[in-house]
Amino acid sequence: MLTIGELSRQTGVKIPTIRYYEQMGLMDAAERSEGNQRRYTREEQDRLSFIRHARDLGLTIEAIRKLIDLSAHPERPCADADRIASEQLQAVRAKIEKLKRLESELERIATHCHGDQVKDCYVIRALANHELCEHEH
Amino acid sequence: MLTIGELSRQTGVKIPTIRYYEQMGLMDAAERSEGNQRRYTREEQDRLSFIRHARDLGLTIEAIRKLIDLSAHPERPCADADRIASEQLQAVRAKIEKLKRLESELERIATHCHGDQVKDCYVIRALANHELCEHEH
DNA sequence: CTTGTAGCTCTAGTTGCTAGAGGTGTTACG
DNA sequence: CGTAACACCTCTAGCAACTAGAGCTACAAG
Ligand SMILES: [Zn+2]
Ligand SMILES: [Zn+2]
Ligand SMILES: [Zn+2]
Ligand SMILES: [Zn+2]
Numbered sequence: 001m002l003t004i005g006e007l008s009r010q011t012g013v014k015i016p017t018i019r020y021y022e023q024m025g026l027m028d029a030a031e032r033s034e035g036n037q038r039r040y041t042r043e044e045q046d047r048l049s050f051i052r053h054a055r056d057l058g059l060t061i062e063a064i065r066k067l068i069d070l071s072a073h074p075e076r077p078c079a080d081a082d083r084i085a086s087e088q089l090q091a092v093r094a095k096i097e098k099l100k101r102l103e104s105e106l107e108r109i110a111t112h113c114h115g116d117q118v119k120d121c122y123v124i125r126a127l128a129n130h131e132l133c134e135h136e137h
Numbered sequence: 138m139l140t141i142g143e144l145s146r147q148t149g150v151k152i153p154t155i156r157y158y159e160q161m162g163l164m165d166a167a168e169r170s171e172g173n174q175r176r177y178t179r180e181e182q183d184r185l186s187f188i189r190h191a192r193d194l195g196l197t198i199e200a201i202r203k204l205i206d207l208s209a210h211p212e213r214p215c216a217d218a219d220r221i222a223s224e225q226l227q228a229v230r231a232k233i234e235k236l237k238r239l240e241s242e243l244e245r246i247a248t249h250c251h252g253d254q255v256k257d258c259y260v261i262r263a264l265a266n267h268e269l270c271e272h273e274h
Numbered sequence: 275c276t277t278g279t280a281g282c283t284c285t286a287g288t289t290g291c292t293a294g295a296g297g298t299g300t301t302a303c304g
Numbered sequence: 305c306g307t308a309a310c311a312c313c314t315c316t317a318g319c320a321a322c323t324a325g326a327g328c329t330a331c332a333a334g
Contacts (some may be wrong), residue, residue: 003280003281004280004281005279005280005281014320014322014323015280015281015324016324017321017322017323019282019283020321020322020323024321033281033330033331035281035282035329035330035331036281036282036329036330036333037282037329037330037331038279038281038282039280043229046265047151049182049265049267050264050265053264053265053266053267055321056274057239057242057243057246057264057274059267060320060321061320061321062320063211067260067261067264067270070255070258070261071255071261073255074255074256075254075255075256076253076254076255077253077254077255078252078253078254078255078257078258078260078261079248079253081250081255081258082247082250082258082260083262084260085243085246085247085260086241086247087249088247089240089243089246089247092236092239092240092243093240095232095236096233096236096237096240099229099232099236100233102194102229103226103229103230103233106193106194106222106225106226106229107226108192109222110219110222110223110225110226113215113218113219113222115211115215116214116215116216116252117211117213117214117215118207118208118210118211118212118213118214118215118218119211119212120158120215121207121215121218121219123204123215123216123218123219123221123222124204124207124218125206127187127191127194128183128186128187128190129185129190130190130238137193137194140300140311140312141311141312142311142312151291151292152311152312153292153293154290154291154292156291156313156314157291159290161290170299170300170311171298171299172298172299172300172313172314173298173312173313174298174299174300174311174312174313175312175313187288192290197289197290198289198290
């Protein structure tokens with residue numbers, strides 16, 4: 001049995017975050033010591049690692065909750081899990097596209113100022129005038 | 138003079154958001170009608186467009202506040218404005234890099250499942266085991 | 275048996291809005 | 305001039321996913 005501090009060190013998840021995941025129903029309410037402190041099993045450590053990995057990949061708490069529910073039913077079809085993964089892939093790709101458009105505008109904005117007073121500053125002018133932009137955003 | 142609704146339509150910024158910007162000190166407290174309703178000038182519309190454009194480019198409220206303060210002093214050097222723009226560019230590039238790493242992991246995860254039961258699902262296995270990943274994240 | 279570290283609960287703060295309740299102002303039409 | 309429809313007002317609370325702090329209790333080492 002691990003204390004919450006040991007679990008935190010093992011998984012790299014901060015202590016308040018572990019308690020938050022319990023509150024959100026991602027982690028089951030842990031067993032307690034005589035003195036009301038949480039004690040974790042190896043399986044609970046695995047689950048927390050799963051959660052952390054999914055969070056690192058950008059999945060929402062809600063999506064992770066669904067995946068955990070699915071894992072509890074190994075005989076069911078996995079289409080839902082597969083869909084969650086591809087939706088996340090789509091979402092990440094959409095974000096990348098949007099950020100790339102921002103990158104190109106910001107590169108122009110951040111590299112074209114040759115004035116040294118605010119009244120001549122290209123940054124300020126570019127922000128005031130979207131006409132200078134190449135794309136919508 | 139524009140009402141808040143007209144200003145909203147002109148700039149594409151929602152009414153509660155305009156009031157929020159006033160609360161955050163990005164917009165000055167607007168002049169009021171007899172009956173206590175906000176009335177805006179053309180300059181205030183320009184400022185709101187500036188704010189919206191900066192937000193669309195991902196700048197934080199805090200950064201925008203600094204840019205507005207700078208604009209009020211046209212004789213000062215613009216180095217601070219230039220720095221804000223390049224920091225934002227750096228931040229956007231860092232996000233893109235991170236998301237690209239996620240994209241490659243997620244592509245693998247989302248396209249490798251050929252089972253149809255949860256117990257054989259590659260998505261679930263991949264999330265449980267970061268060893269299967271190519272990069273850190 | 276004391277001391278220091280680790281744990282507990284509960285509340286509030288972060289960012290940038292957005293929604294709703296409950297009330298008032300403004301305007302156009304008849 | 306009255307009234308209906310619509311726009312606007314303030315204030316509070318909610319979202320996501322934590323994070324920080326106050327004030328308290330448990331546990332392990334010496
Ligand atoms: Zn400049
Ligand atoms: Zn633009
Ligand atoms: Zn699958
Ligand atoms: Zn991984």
